Amino acid sequence: MLNLNNFYKNKKVLVTGHTGFKGSWLSIWLLNLGANVIGYALDPYTSKDNFVVT
Secondary structure: OOHHHHOOOOEEEEEEEOOHHHHHHHHHHHHHHOOOOOEEEEOOOOOOOOOOOO
């Protein structure tokens, strides 16, 4: 069986959607395994609320 403790150590890993629920947990898990995590996520969709006056 593959030993993940050594597989990700000192490797660069790109995580897309790292600010989401699954991506954030994956990033934490990979960081604990010694990986160099690089994250990419789209800007969150926001709309103007009632308190914004233009």
